[in-house]
Amino acid sequence: MNRFLTSLLLIIMGLSVTTPGIAQVSIEIDTGDQARKNTPVKVILRSKDALAASVAKINFNGVRLNGQITELGLESLRELGDDDVDLSNLRELHFIVPQWPAETKVKATVSFGLAGKGNEGRFHFQDKAGLYTDVLYGERPVMRYMYEALDNSSPQRIGETYKVYHHVYDPNGKRFVTKGAGGLFPHHRGLFYGFNKISYVVNDQPMTADIWHCRTGESQAHVEVCAEVGGPVLGRHLLKVDWKGRDGKPFATELRELTTYQVDGGVMIEFASKLTSLVGEIKLAGDPQHAGFQFRGSQEIPDKTADQTYYVRPDGKGEPGVFRNWPGNKEHVNLKWNALCFVLGEDRLTCCYLDHPNNPKEARFSERNYGRFGSYFEATVTESRPLYLNYRIWLQYGEMSVTDIEKVSNDFVSGPTVTQHPTAN
Numbered sequence: 001m002n003r004f005l006t007s008l009l010l011i012i013m014g015l016s017v018t019t020p021g022i023a024q025v026s027i028e029i030d031t032g033d034q035a036r037k038n039t040p041v042k043v044i045l046r047s048k049d050a051l052a053a054s055v056a057k058i059n060f061n062g063v064r065l066n067g068q069i070t071e072l073g074l075e076s077l078r079e080l081g082d083d084d085v086d087l088s089n090l091r092e093l094h095f096i097v098p099q100w101p102a103e104t105k106v107k108a109t110v111s112f113g114l115a116g117k118g119n120e121g122r123f124h125f126q127d128k129a130g131l132y133t134d135v136l137y138g139e140r141p142v143m144r145y146m147y148e149a150l151d152n153s154s155p156q157r158i159g160e161t162y163k164v165y166h167h168v169y170d171p172n173g174k175r176f177v178t179k180g181a182g183g184l185f186p187h188h189r190g191l192f193y194g195f196n197k198i199s200y201v202v203n204d205q206p207m208t209a210d211i212w213h214c215r216t217g218e219s220q221a222h223v224e225v226c227a228e229v230g231g232p233v234l235g236r237h238l239l240k241v242d243w244k245g246r247d248g249k250p251f252a253t254e255l256r257e258l259t260t261y262q263v264d265g266g267v268m269i270e271f272a273s274k275l276t277s278l279v280g281e282i283k284l285a286g287d288p289q290h291a292g293f294q295f296r297g298s299q300e301i302p303d304k305t306a307d308q309t310y311y312v313r314p315d316g317k318g319e320p321g322v323f324r325n326w327p328g329n330k331e332h333v334n335l336k337w338n339a340l341c342f343v344l345g346e347d348r349l350t351c352c353y354l355d356h357p358n359n360p361k362e363a364r365f366s367e368r369n370y371g372r373f374g375s376y377f378e379a380t381v382t383e384s385r386p387l388y389l390n391y392r393i394w395l396q397y398g399e400m401s402v403t404d405i406e407k408v409s410n411d412f413v414s415g416p417t418v419t420q421h422p423t424a425n
Contacts, residue, residue, distance in 0.1 A: 024047070024049060024110070024111065024112070025045070025047070025109065025110040026107065026108070026109050026110075027043065027107070027108050027109075027110060027418055027419065028105055028106065028107045028108070028418070028419045029041065029060075029097065029100075029105070029106050029108065029416050029417070029418055030104070030105050030416060030417040030418075030419070031097070031100050031101065031102055031103065031104045031105075031416050032102065032103075032414070032416060032417060033102055033103065034102050034407065034410055035099070035100065035101050035102045035407075036097045036099070036100045036102075036104075036411065036415075036416055037097075037098070037099040037100075037407075038096060038097075038263035038264055038265065038268075038411075039096065039097040039411045039415055039416065040094065040095075040096055040097075040233075040234075040261045040263070040268070040411075040415070041094070041095055041096070041097055041415055041416055041418065042076070042092050042093070042094055043092070043093040043094075043418050044072070044076060044080075044090055044091070044092055044093075045069075045090065045091050045092070045093050046089050046090055047089075047091070047112075048089075049112045050069055050091040050093070050112060051089070051091060052112075052114075053069045053091075053112035053113060053114065054068070054069055054113075054114055054115045054231060055067060055068055055069065055112075055113050055114065055115045055231060055232065056068065056069055056093055056095075056110050056111060056112050056113065057110070057111050057113065058095055058108050058109075058110050059108055059109050059110075059111075060106050060107070060108045061106065061107065061108075063098075065095050065096070065098070066095065066232040066233060067093055067094060067095040067110065067233065068093070068094045068095070068231040068232055068233035068234060069091050069092070069093060069094075069112065070091065070092045070094065070229050070231075070234070070236065071091060071092070071227065071229070072087060072090055072091070072092060073092060073236065073238075073257060073259065073272065074238070074255060074257045074272040074273070074274055074388070074390075075272050075388075075390055076090075076092060077274075078274070078388045093110065094233045094234055094261075095233060096233060096261065096262065096263055097416060115231060115232075119136070119138060119139075119230075120138050121138060121232055122137070122138070122230055122231050122232045123135060123136065123137050123142075123230040123231060123232075123234060123235025123260065123262070124136055124230040124235070125228050125230060125235070125237065130148060130149065131146075131147070131148050132144050132145055132146050132147060132148070133145045133147070133225070133237070135235045135237070135258075135260055136173075136235075137235065137260075137262055139173075140169075140172070140173035141169050141173045142168075142169055142173065142235065142260045142267060142269075143166050143167060143168050143169060143191075143258065143260060143267075143269060144166065144167040144169070144176075145164070145166055145237065145239065145258070146164060146165050146166070146167065146180065146189075146190070147164045147222035147239075148160070148161045149161065149221065149222070150162055150219045150221060158214075159181060159182075159186055160181040160182075161219075162214040162218070162219045162220070163187075163189075163192065163194065163211075163214060163219065163220040164220050164221070164222050164239075164241055164256075165189050165190040165191060165192040166178075166190050166191040166192075166258060166269075167180065167190045167191075168190065168191060168267065168269065168295075168393070168395060169267070170267075170344070170347075170349070170395075170397075171265070171266050171267050171395065171396060171397060175344075176298060177297060177298055177344060177349060177351070177395065178190040178191065178295070178296060178297060178298060179296050179297060179298050179299045179371075182299075183299035183302075184299065184302045184370055185370075185372070187212055187213045187214075187290070188294065188296040188372045189296055190295075190296060191258075191269070191271060191293075191294075191295060191393065192293075192294055192296065193256070193271070193273060193292070193293045193294075193389070194211040194212045194220060194243075194291065195210075195211055195212065195284045195285065195286045195290075195291040195292070195376070196210045196211070196212035196213060196286045196287065196290040196291050197210070197284075197285040197286045197287075197291070198210070198211060198243075198251075198282060198283065198284055198285070199282070199283045199285075200251055200277070200279050200280065200281065200282045200283070201279070201280065201281070202251070202279055207245055207246070207247075207251070207279075208246075209243070209245045209246060209251065211243050212286070212290045212291060213290065216246050217244075217245070217246040217247065217248060218244060218245055218246055219244045219248075220241055220242070220243055220244070221241065221242045221244055221250075222239065222240075222241060223239075223240040223241060223242050223253070224239075224240045225237060225238070225239055225240075226238040226239065226240055226255065232262065233261065233262055234259050234260065234261050234262065235259070235260050236257065236258065236259040236260075237257070237258060238255060238256075238257045239255070239256045239257070239258075240253065240254070240255060240256075241253070241254045241255075241256050242254075243275075250278055251277070251278055251279045251282065252275055252276060252277050252278055252279075252282055252381065253275075253276055253278060254273055254274065254275045254276070255273065255274040256271075256272075256273050257271075257272040257273070258270070258271055258272075259272070265396055266394055266395050266396030266397075267393075267394070267395040267396070268392065268393070268394050268395075269392070269393045269395075270390070270391070270392045270393075271293060271389070271390070271391045271392070271393070272388070272389065272390050273387075273388065273389040273390075274386050274387070274388050275381055275386055275387040275389075276381070276383060276386040276387075277381045277382050277383050277386075278383070280382060280383070281380060281381075281382050282380065282381045282382070283378075283379075283380050284377075284378060284379045284380070284381065284387070285378045286376050286378075287376070288325055288326050288364050288365060288366030288375065288376055289325075289366050289368075289372075291376035292363075292364075292374055292375050292376025292377060293374055293375070293376075293389065293391050294372060294373065294374030295340070295351055295353060295371075295372070295373060295374055295393065296371060296372040297340065297342055297344075297351070297370070297371025297372065298344055298371065300344055300345075301342050301343075301344070301369075301370050301371035302369075302370035302371070305342065305343040305344070306369040306370050306371075307320060307321065307369070308320060308342070308343045308348075309340070309341065309342050309343075309369045309370070309371060310322075310341050311323065311324075311338060311339060311340055311341065311367050311373070312338075312339040312341060312350070312400060312401070312402060312405060313335065313338055313339075314335060314336060314337065314402065314406075316402060317401075317402070320369075321369065323367040323368060323369060324365070324367055325365075325366045325367060326364040326365060326366065327364070332364070332365045332366075333361075333362050333363060333364050333365065334361055334362060334363050335355065335363070335365055335375070336354070336355060336357075336409050336413075337352055337353060337354045337355060337405055337406075337408075337409045338352075338353050338365055338367070338373060338375075339351065339352045339353065339400060339405050340353070340367075340371060340373050341399055341400070342371050347397055348397070348398060348399060349395060349396065349397055349398070350395070350396055350398065350399060350400040351393065351394070351395045352393065352394040352395075352400070352405050352408055352409070353373060353374060353375075353391065353393060354391060354392040354393070354394065354408065354409050354412045354413075355375065355391060356389075356390040356391065356392075356412065356413060357413060358388070358390060359377070359389055359390060359391070360377040360378075360379045360387070360389075361377060362377060362378075363375040363376070363377050364376055364377065392408075392412045394408045
């Protein structure tokens with residue numbers, strides 16, 4: 001198993017069977033060498049009680065936190081997939097660490113239960129059949145999955161429906177901060193993942209595909225919602241998406257998982273993906289503007305506020321009008337994170353793009369003043385070697401410093417350590 005598990009995950013084995021609601025797990029959280037605030041923690045449990053539960057209460061020396069029980073997500077499956085483990089008995093426990101100093105160790109007991117009825121204080125889903133699904137926390141929308149089927153009735157409708165993507169709402173849930181179809185560079189929209197230079201072979205015939213512009217019959221097509229998970233800590237949906245070539249036939253299939261966490265002060269969204277070939281070896285390539293995982297801000301940015309856009313990078317705050325792009329800036333690769341600071345209406349917001357060290361490298365980054373940024377890489381995918389990815393987006397009002405962004409990045413790649421202690425029966 002990948003050693004990275006030890007920083008975020010714990011497999012808790014051999015737990016006794018008790019009635020749901022009775023404390024049955026004892027854990028200790030070690031914050032490590034940095035203070036923690038709004039930090040999601042994931043613990044992998046093996047417990048018959050957890051299989052039937054949907055929520056948990058976590059008691060930290062009298063301070064009670066809400067927990068949520070889910071089935072294994074894509075990242076857990078990736079980490080555990082090569083192990084001889086019965087995955088059917090495993091569940092994830094999620095909770096948000098409150099504000100704790102560095103070098104803090106806190107013991108806790110965990111009890112299981114079932115969620116009550118109603119949507120107040122929890123994530124849930126609202127679907128507009130055939131068009132989109134909103135993920136909401138209570139009444140506040142957080143993100144929207146755009147999945148309308150390809151419509152070939154006109155060039156305009158093709159352009160509106162040839163790809164799936166996610167819109168992101170502002171932290172108050174009042175408006176989108178991302179761009180949809182149309183506008184400047186209509187192939188950029190929302191949170192999107194694809195490649196403009198893809199090659200593979202079918203029946204001894206070389207094939208190419210552009211799953212970015214989709215100008216010659218290609219598309220990214222929604223197949224089904226594999227799972228939706230709502231609760232007090234997170235909202236998550238797992239989506240099956242087909243990547244189709246010029247002939248309209250799928251050459252790859254993707255499981256795309258987006259998770260949003262209930263944290264104070266902003267919007268946190270995690271993107272995970274598993275891409276599997278259907279045609280043998282597939283080579284993924286492109287350029288920094290039209291490949292990889294990208295964020296595209298609202299059309300209002302190029303229309304009104306582009307001259308106020310700047311980026312914050314690990315080496316410091318940039319200036320408006322000064323942007324880095326590989327290969328012009330050859331050092332603009334393998335960043336732990338990059339952050340876009342932009343203006344919508346009267347508000348300035350910062351969007352942090354957090355890369356995970358397990359993602360393929362060399363990661364080549366791109367920035368634009370109209371609010372599109374991200375990175376891409378080159379990779380080869382087969383039926384037996386799928387491509388896994390994991391990114392996190394943090395969005396908040398106001399400006400952020402390098403120190404601020406380092407904190408959210410470190411929480412993503414090296415969160416608190418969890419250990420188990422025996423619980424008396």
